[in-house]
Amino acid sequence: MTDGATGRARAGAKTVADLLRRRGEQIAQRWADLPFFQAVFTVTRDEAVEACHAVVDSLSAVAESGRVDDLEAPGFQPIREQLIAMTASRARSGLSTAQVDREVGALREAALELLAADAPEEAGEARVQLVTLFATLRVMVVDTMLQENQEIVLRQRQQLLEMATPVIKLWDRLVAVPLIGMLDSARSQVVMENLLEAIVEHKATIVILDITGVSTVDSLVAHHLMKTVASARLMGAECVISGIRPAIAQTIVQLGLDLGPVTTRASLADALEWALERREGRDLPTRGNP
Amino acid sequence: MTSSSTIPVLDLGGLLLVSIQGELPDDAAVSLQKDVTAAVANTGSRGLIIDISALDMVDSFLARVLAEVAASSRLLAARTVLVGMRPAVAITLVELGLSLPGMDTARTVTEAAASFGVTIEQTDRPGRGTS
Known part of the structure; x- marks a missing residue:
């Protein structure tokens, strides 16, 4: 210029x-x-x-x-x-x-x-x-x-990253899924798919579903949990749900939700203890509902 | 045997093993149901192991047949264990509301056999052994 x-x-x-x-x-x-x-x-x-x-x-x-x-x-x-x-x-x-x-x-x-x-x-x-x-x-x-x-x-x-749900191998043939946040249909689908793939990959016979990080448990969440447990059982793995806080236990009872035959434990530590004991004597396939 | 079923029912001495390889047409499923129930009655087996690890699809008909096999076997004093279900199959069945509550499940035939107190020894596969 x-x-x-x-x-x-x-x-x-x-x-x-x-x-x-x-x-x-x-x-x-x-x-x-x-x-x-x-x-x-x-x-x-x-x-x-x-x-x-x-x-x-x-x-x-x-x-x-x-x-x-x-x-x-x-x-x-x-x-x-x-x-x-x-x-x-x-x-x-x-x-x-x-x-x-x-x-x-x-x-x-x-x-x-x-x-x-x-x-x-x-x-x-x-x-x-x-x-x-x-x-x-x-x-x-x-x-x-x-x-x-x-x-x-x-x-x-x-x-999204925070929402991603990892499946952790805790022990030989023992995996854990720490669930965090809201559990809606889309996420529970992802959780279920990841878990079932992990059961195949790790040859898992016992699965710990830890819901310590799940903020609320309503009938829908309970339904999702039951579906996850049922599909894991069909594959021959046994589920235990841990991390049920007192408030959540009360909610589940007050809502009249039926977790059926699912094993539950208060803390992840309790669930781990149960799983290890179970694994010791574990040659039993998962039992169906009577 | 006059049945059109091509699925063998193997007698492992007190345990029956059925391995379904490949897709199962409805009529084959029905004849399998007949064969298995007859075999349970004839051998007086305590247990029945059904391996479905080769199936990548189980429809509601086959699920019902399997549940009926388990129910009729129970009447004949044999417990049925379903083995090797794939993830996709498990998801489909649960979504269909068919969680097969009357059946036991296991991951592998070895585990299923172990549940009947039959130990299948782990042997070295060829090429992996020390020899």
């Missing part, structure tokens, strides 16, 4: 900064009625106007510094938090990135019209600067949205 062009760009940016400062109130009033602000600040219009002011001031500061195409311009910093909150709110209401981007793009019109009215003679370069400034704002909004989505994905991946 030649010195002349740089000078013109600086002058244009200055014009934009002046315009935004002078006409801030009018722009804010018009923006407050646009969907991007209106849909987020639903309680009072004043709140929306105030948010618009913050954005206008910030844009003005960026234009003043002449870094209209710089995402890292210091002027953008004050509204970054606010934009993250707003875009997150818009995304939550089901808008796609492209739709939010379009809403932000709509903000440009008000400023362009006022520019044309105020300074028709130097509109050329100032217009370029203004358009660039709003393009940068759009990129920033899209960027924050993507970052937000990325964080959601990371958080959920973490949760």
